[in-house]
Amino acid sequence: MQNEREVSGFYSQIRDYWIALGSKGSAPPTMMLNFGYWPQGVEHLYEAQQSLVRRVVECIAPCPDGALGVEVGCGIGGISINVLQQLPHVRMTGVDISEDQLEIARANAQARGVQDRFHAQQGDSMALPLPSNAFDFGLCIESSFHYDNKPLFFSELFRALRPGSTAVVADITCSRVDGVQFRKGNYFESPATYHQLIRDTGFELVSSEDIGPVVYAPLYQHIQNFNAGQRNRDRIAKYWSLVLNNYRELASEGDMGYYIFTLKKPDAPALNN
Numbered sequence: 191m192q193n194e195r196e197v198s199g200f201y202s203q204i205r206d207y208w209i210a211l212g213s214k215g216s217a218p219p220t221m222m223l224n225f226g227y228w229p230q231g232v233e234h235l236y237e238a239q240q241s242l243v244r245r246v247v248e249c250i251a252p253c254p255d256g257a258l259g260v261e262v263g264c265g266i267g268g269i270s271i272n273v274l275q276q277l278p279h280v281r282m283t284g285v286d287i288s289e290d291q292l293e294i295a296r297a298n299a300q301a302r303g304v305q306d307r308f309h310a311q312q313g314d315s316m317a318l319p320l321p322s323n324a325f326d327f328g329l330c331i332e333s334s335f336h337y338d339n340k341p342l343f344f345s346e347l348f349r350a351l352r353p354g355s356t357a358v359v360a361d362i363t364c365s366r367v368d369g370v371q372f373r374k375g376n377y378f379e380s381p382a383t384y385h386q387l388i389r390d391t392g393f394e395l396v397s398s399e400d401i402g403p404v405v406y407a408p409l410y411q412h413i414q415n416f417n418a419g420q421r422n423r424d425r426i427a428k429y430w431s432l433v434l435n436n437y438r439e440l441a442s443e444g445d446m447g448y449y450i451f452t453l454k455k456p457d458a459p460a461l462n463n
């Protein structure tokens with residue numbers, strides 16, 4: 191099982207760097223802690239994160255009015271809050287193992303005026319503190335790589351969703367884990383393993399898209415530019431430069447991807463008379 195203190199400790203060390211990296215000019219600071227999606231023309235992590243949310247919302251569309259969504263590993267809230275801003279009749283529950291992250295998520299929801307539609311709940315993705323068959327859609331964006339028991343995560347997600355609902359799981363994938371330099375707290379799996387786990391759980395795999403080719407190289411370049419502008423380049427800045435250099439090399443060799451999986455929990459069987 192995941193160690194809450196370990197995960198919270200990691201994010202308390204890297205959060206400020208990542209927020210600075212993803213924030214742009216006078217725009218409000220980013221509320222997301224992910225790598226973003228960098229199609230042609232995107233040159234800043236801020237826009238890349240916005241394009242990732244747009245892509246995720248496309249995957250759950252059409253989303254009926256009044257729908258209740260759950261985001262597993264919601265971090266400081268940005269994905270859920272953006273979904274709530276784009277879909278004004280939806281409510282979201284955000285689950286995260288780290289209470290520190292959730293405190294910031296609650297403040298971010300308040301600052302964006304969506305606090306009445308956002309519920310932040312502390313809990314582990316592998317033992318979700320949620321009722322069964324309760325949610326109309328599910329999201330898990332760049333969090334499952336932390337989970338050391340992915341079958342449990344997928345079965346918990348399946349349990350929490352209503353029959354017929356859609357879930358989007360987006361994450362780093364790796365087919366050659368021995369090539370990863372920093373492995374502590376990361377449990378990368380290959381796309382084939384994700385596909386197998388998704389189907390073994392009972393989900394239908396609706397789509398599977400690798401956006402890795404437009405994630406790692408531009409993000410690495412963004413980090414290099416950002417770090418060059420810092421007077422006191424600290425160990426966190428150097429850490430991310432090394433990590434992304436490693437990831438972009440693995441990606442260029444075809445060993446690392448960034449997948450967006452869209453899943454469907456099958457409809458409940460019709461009742462016979």
Ligand SMILES: C[S@@+](CC[C@H](N)C(=O)[O-])C[C@H]1O[C@@H](n2cnc3c(N)ncnc32)[C@H](O)[C@@H]1O
Nearest residue numbers: 192222223224263264265286287314315333336
């Ligand atoms: C890279 S951040 C992504 C946050 C958010 N989804 C986003 O895109 O901004 C990963 C998040 O997963 C959370 N996390 C890690 N392990 C977890 C677990 N076992 N259960 C729930 N959340 C977990 C971390 O605390 C962190 O907030």
